[in-house]
Amino acid sequence: GDSVTQMEGPVTLSEEAFLTINCTYTATGYPSLFWYVQYPGEGLQLLLKATKADDKGSNKGFEATYRKETTSFHLEKGSVQVSDSAVYFCALRGAGSYQLTFGKGTKLSVIP
């Protein structure tokens, strides 16, 4: 079945540091890929998405590129802020499927 593997956390960075959170997936066909973010005490919200190979999703300075050849969708941001502290989830939906499969989440803490 479909699965998502993302780097273990927690990750602690200083403000303005570069962020990468790795995500790889296993799926048949051409899934859609997502990054969700969860702030403390809240539900998940969509951060960005990509629906086909080589698509780049971007939002709020975060980017991720759908790499079919390496089955990856790594999240990056050039300069993190304290307000980016949250848990980040990589997820996929198989083509035509109603189910979304999530990774285990990576907790990011950004210190001033």
Added chain:
Amino acid sequence: NAGVTQTPKFQVLKTGQSMTLQCAQDMNHNSMYWYRQDPGMGLRLIYYSASEGTTDKGEVPNGYNVSRLNKREFSLRLESAAPSQTSVYFCASLGQVNSPLHFGNGTRLTVT
């Protein structure tokens, strides 16, 4: 626009008690979902309803039942709560298949 509303926000149950978690969405979405979130496990799908009148099991359905009462509402019932069901429960809804899930803010359930 309220989005996805879950009630209650917090609940403590004794082993063997029953309860129903309520979820309603006002976005006219067809599909609705129940997930549980546990430390180190990410989000796991309990049940989902692809459209009004249908429900299907997800990854971890044992010990739960669901009802899609109408297009807006999707409830999750624990008939006989167990400590292993201590978790944070999230309801989500989906409009079209390639669009993102919209999440509620969660119900934190403790079973003693």
